[in-house]
Amino acid sequence: MKLNFTLLIIFCLLLFSIDANSQNIASTLTGGEYKFNANKTPCLTDVQREEVLLKIKSNIAVLKSQKRLAYDGAQQRATHPLFSWPVKKKEGTPYHEVWAISNYVDQNPEFPNKVLDYNCGSKTYDNTAGYNHMGVDIYTWPFTWKMMDYDEAVIVAAAPGQIIDIGRNQFDRSCSFNNNVWNAVYIQHADGSVALYGHMKKNSPTTKSIGDMVERGEYLGIVGSSGNSTGPHLHFEVYSSINPDVFIDPFAGKCNDMNTDSWWENQKPYVNTNINALLTHSAPPILPTCPDQEITNEKNIFAPGEEVYVAVYLRDQMKGTKINLEVLRPNGSVYNNWDFDLAKDYSSSYWYWIIEVPSVQGEWTWRATYQGQVLDHKFTVKTLGIEDEDFQTASIYPNPFNDVVNIQSKSPVKKVSVVDILGKTVMAKANAAASINEINLESLSKGLYFLTLEGNDNQKKIIKMIKE
Ligand SMILES: [Zn+2]
Numbered sequence: 462m463k464l465n466f467t468l469l470i471i472f473c474l475l476l477f478s479i480d481a482n483s484q485n486i487a488s489t490l491t492g493g494e495y496k497f498n499a500n501k502t503p504c505l506t507d508v509q510r511e512e513v514l515l516k517i518k519s520n521i522a523v524l525k526s527q528k529r530l531a532y533d534g535a536q537q538r539a540t541h542p543l544f545s546w547p548v549k550k551k552e553g554t555p556y557h558e559v560w561a562i563s564n565y566v567d568q569n570p571e572f573p574n575k576v577l578d579y580n581c582g583s584k585t586y587d588n589t590a591g592y593n594h595m596g597v598d599i600y601t602w603p604f605t606w607k608m609m610d611y612d613e614a615v616i617v618a619a620a621p622g623q624i625i626d627i628g629r630n631q632f633d634r635s636c637s638f639n640n641n642v643w644n645a646v647y648i649q650h651a652d653g654s655v656a657l658y659g660h661m662k663k664n665s666p667t668t669k670s671i672g673d674m675v676e677r678g679e680y681l682g683i684v685g686s687s688g689n690s691t692g693p694h695l696h697f698e699v700y701s702s703i704n705p706d707v708f709i710d711p712f713a714g715k716c717n718d719m720n721t722d723s724w725w726e727n728q729k730p731y732v733n734t735n736i737n738a739l740l741t742h743s744a745p746p747i748l749p750t751c752p753d754q755e756i757t758n759e760k761n762i763f764a765p766g767e768e769v770y771v772a773v774y775l776r777d778q779m780k781g782t783k784i785n786l787e788v789l790r791p792n793g794s795v796y797n798n799w800d801f802d803l804a805k806d807y808s809s810s811y812w813y814w815i816i817e818v819p820s821v822q823g824e825w826t827w828r829a830t831y832q833g834q835v836l837d838h839k840f841t842v843k844t845l846g847i848e849d850e851d852f853q854t855a856s857i858y859p860n861p862f863n864d865v866v867n868i869q870s871k872s873p874v875k876k877v878s879v880v881d882i883l884g885k886t887v888m889a890k891a892n893a894a895a896s897i898n899e900i901n902l903e904s905l906s907k908g909l910y911f912l913t914l915e916g917n918d919n920q921k922k923i924i925k926m927i928k929e
Pocket residue numbers: 504594595596597598695696697
């Protein structure tokens with residue numbers, strides 16, 4: 462996947478037009494597209510698919526011989542299931558929604574670059590080797606690796622059924638084509654149809670076994686990046702029957718030549734605009750190279766006079782539309798209000814601005830309004846306690862540095878980490894018992910780094926430093 466991290470680091474984008482209400486916006490904005498699977502990696506190769514289907518068929522035969530096959534015989538009379546959505550956010554995540562869609566089934570059997578999705582669009586892919594995408598790819602957004610590491614995007618059963626195969630212990634931080642095997646759960650429904658849930662996080666698949674039953678909405682696993690994958694996503698693939706195997710596209714649309722009716726209880730719109738997250742940060746979020754976890758720099762408590770990075774994370778932003786953004790004082794009055802033009806269609810995008818934190822203490826509101834959706838994020842402005850203030854005076858010397866960096870802080874430093882300009886963590890150290898007062902960075906090459914100091918109660922300070 463290609464990350465536009467240059468955009469995050471270099472403040473070089475569009476100048477912001479200032480109107481009467483936006484005088485408090487301290488800086489220009491930045492942001493852009495987040496593009497998932499730019500490399501068109503096949504989720505499952507033909508050889509792998511053949512192995513998966515053979516294994517499913519053989520497991521079904523075994524279950525049948527043991528008289529444990531749940532839907533033997535009955536399947537001819539049942540109608541196909543109506544799926545509920547297979548990805549949901551974990552309770553308590555700070556995000557409003559956790560997913561976006563990068564690719565549907567490729568309805569055009571020709572290749573390469575002959576693509577057609579169910580809606581007659583081109584949100585799908587094929588490749589020169591003859592691979593036509595055979596599923597829907599639902600990826601995590603925003604902070605795709607952080608979501609995987611914190612189990613924030615949960616895969617649930619789209620329909621009730623019987624587990625007919627499961628794989629759980631494969632490597633899960635794939636970034637490109639590698640021919641790896643994925644972690645997956647395979648479910649047969651009452652009509653004999655089968656759904657494949659692929660790319661799960663290692664050891665996340667349900668502890669249930671082959672032959673066990675699952676309910677609709679039941680936990681199956683965590684969105685991960687096992688197998689052929691460029692980042693965490695669920696590949697959801699459906700067969701109306703398995704012996705012989707008949708592949709279908711669960712989305713109904715003008716260009717779905719495989720089946721006429723939708724297999725979704727409530728089919729999601731093709732363009733499904735959403736504000737996935739509205740956040741405040743202490744510094745720009747860093748999207749490192751795959752597969753490192755993002756450094757999100759999320760922060761909700763600010764001191765008067767501090768800078769607040771206000772950010773919005775969109776799914777399916779639409780060309781030619783506007784998003785309205787507002788910061789409201791604790792009493793609800795408008796501190797600033799501006800419109801931002803969205804010039805292109807993107808499956809996922811992020812945009813942020815820098816606001817100088819006002820002196821009025823209390824609970825402020827960061828609000829975005831887009832396509833009829835209104836979302837609020839609260840942040841608090843308050844004078845910091847003495848310990849917090851002490852922490853903010855923490856400093857380092859020497860800077861620029863050569864090898865050992867000394868840390869001076871009146872209150873204890875419990876954790877330190879160093880990231881390079883691309884957001885890759887190059888050093889991390891924690892000491893719960895005593896304050897950390899020096900770090901050895903002899904092995905780093907010359908350049909710019911960011912040191913994060915962490916203390917008690919979410920105290921955090923980021924210091925820019927230069928290795929000579
Ligand atoms: Zn896929």
